[in-house]
Amino acid sequence: MSSAPEQQTDVLVVGGGIAGAATAYRLAQAGVETILLDRHDLGTQASGANAGSMHGQIQFTPFRDFGEEWARRWAPTLALLKASVEIWKGLNDELGVDVELRLGGGLLVASDERQLRMIERKVALENSHGVASRLLSRADLRAVAPYVADEMVGGELCPIEGKANPLLATPAFAAAAQRAGATIERHVDVRAIERTRAGFRLETTKGRFSAPRLVICAGAETARLARMLGAEMPIEGHPMQVNVTEAVAPLVPHLVYFAGDRLTLKQARIGSLLIGGGWPAAVDPRSGRYVVDLHGVRRNLAVARRVVPAVGGARLLRTWVGVNNGVPDEMPIVAALDAVAPGLVVGTFPYLGFSGGPIMGELLADLARGVEPRFDLSPFSPARFG
Numbered sequence: 001m002s003s004a005p006e007q008q009t010d011v012l013v014v015g016g017g018i019a020g021a022a023t024a025y026r027l028a029q030a031g032v033e034t035i036l037l038d039r040h041d042l043g044t045q046a047s048g049a050n051a052g053s054m055h056g057q058i059q060f061t062p063f064r065d066f067g068e069e070w071a072r073r074w075a076p077t078l079a080l081l082k083a084s085v086e087i088w089k090g091l092n093d094e095l096g097v098d099v100e101l102r103l104g105g106g107l108l109v110a111s112d113e114r115q116l117r118m119i120e121r122k123v124a125l126e127n128s129h130g131v132a133s134r135l136l137s138r139a140d141l142r143a144v145a146p147y148v149a150d151e152m153v154g155g156e157l158c159p160i161e162g163k164a165n166p167l168l169a170t171p172a173f174a175a176a177a178q179r180a181g182a183t184i185e186r187h188v189d190v191r192a193i194e195r196t197r198a199g200f201r202l203e204t205t206k207g208r209f210s211a212p213r214l215v216i217c218a219g220a221e222t223a224r225l226a227r228m229l230g231a232e233m234p235i236e237g238h239p240m241q242v243n244v245t246e247a248v249a250p251l252v253p254h255l256v257y258f259a260g261d262r263l264t265l266k267q268a269r270i271g272s273l274l275i276g277g278g279w280p281a282a283v284d285p286r287s288g289r290y291v292v293d294l295h296g297v298r299r300n301l302a303v304a305r306r307v308v309p310a311v312g313g314a315r316l317l318r319t320w321v322g323v324n325n326g327v328p329d330e331m332p333i334v335a336a337l338d339a340v341a342p343g344l345v346v347g348t349f350p351y352l353g354f355s356g357g358p359i360m361g362e363l364l365a366d367l368a369r370g371v372e373p374r375f376d377l378s379p380f381s382p383a384r385f386g
């Protein structure tokens with residue numbers, strides 16, 4: 001431990017991914033003295049390693065695997081995503097950085113009638129929650145996306161979906177937070193957290209920090225840190241991989257998903273195709289480190305080529321691994337845990353947390369300031385895990 005003097009502030013935010021950077025920005029904007037701590041540099045974990053998809057619909061895989069009862073419980077999350085996309089739309093002006101947002105629409109395609117009937121039920125549920133997604137017949141699909149393979153029988157179009165650039169968004173929030181007065185401390189690993197009479201004291205690799213209020217939004221590490229204060233919640237890290245090709249001519253204007261297998265496919269502004277969809281990475285048995293699973297890469301690329309045959313003409317440049325923040329029911333956790341420790345706020349937006357980053361910033365800042373959030377957050381309490 002360093003012998004640096006203890007630093008005090010009003011709110012300590014642990015985690016400098018998109019959730020933490022957006023939270024620090026909203027707090028500083030509201031005039032709250034804030035220090036953000038990250039053990040690495042900002043946006044270097046999930047928030048910088050993700051595929052940049054802007055999601056606004058219920059994901060097909062859990063809808064199929066967990067069923068409609070799950071989807072109805074999950075559905076309040078749609079309102080958070082919708083609100084987040086609205087914030088995304090204003091970020092270029094608000095943060096002064098072009099975050100390369102493009103909302104060309106999300107296109108979920110089906111290869112058989114069974115998938116299409118499931119999509120129909122999913123669209124109905126989304127519509128009942130204010131998401132203007134629509135079912136596409138085979139003819140609709142041809143008209144909307146002539147680049148999709150002929151074998152596809154229809155699908156869904158969700159207009160509020162698309163993409164943004166993960167490498168730009170978190171640093172843009174962090175820079176805006178600093179301009180608004182927040183202090184950002186990089187390479188500060190929080191090792192221990194204790195309750196004090198005045199709030200919280202954090203032992204870190206760069207000395208002690210204390211504050212009456214604490215926001216823990218450390219992605220996959222959130223549960224481990226919250227446990228130091230006696231709060232239990234099931235957040236786990238899931239290593240996943242994403243592929244990027246060389247730049248090719250404009251080919252895919254949508255965010256494309258496939259109901260028959262795991263796929264997200266979209267084209268970055270510079271022309272590269274980003275191909276992912278939640279394919280797990282592997283663990284190297286000797287070092288224990290996460291490594292690319294080549295079998296998964298081949299299967300992921302084959303799925304992409306099946307859905308959009310022209311993708312086969314692009315050469316793969318790189319595959320990387322990032323650790324996703326997973327929650328068993330795939331719903332966000334956003335809560336003030338005063339019953340555990342007055343002043344404690346926790347938050348994680350699993351799997352879709354790049355899309356949800358801006359709304360997480362607003363909600364976590366509201367909770368830390370004691371301001372009533374504009375959403376009923378009871379579905380997102382960790383109390384649901386019993």
Ligand SMILES: Cc1cc2nc3c(=O)[nH]c(=O)nc-3n(C[C@H](O)[C@H](O)[C@H](O)COP(=O)(O)OP(=O)(O)OC[C@H]3O[C@@H](n4cnc5c(N)ncnc54)[C@H](O)[C@@H]3O)c2cc1C
Binds near residue numbers: 054055325356
């Ligand atoms: C491969 C992959 C692809 C994805 N694709 C998409 C997508 O296309 N669209 C989408 O919406 N979402 C996607 N996601 C999910 C999304 O990236 C995450 O949900 C989101 O980035 C989580 O943001 P966060 O700020 O909560 O966490 P993170 O970005 O993980 O940030 C947490 C931060 O906490 C810090 N931290 C942890 N422990 C400590 C400690 N002890 N002390 C100090 N700091 C600490 C870490 O260093 C890190 O910077 C993807 C994720 C992965 C891994």
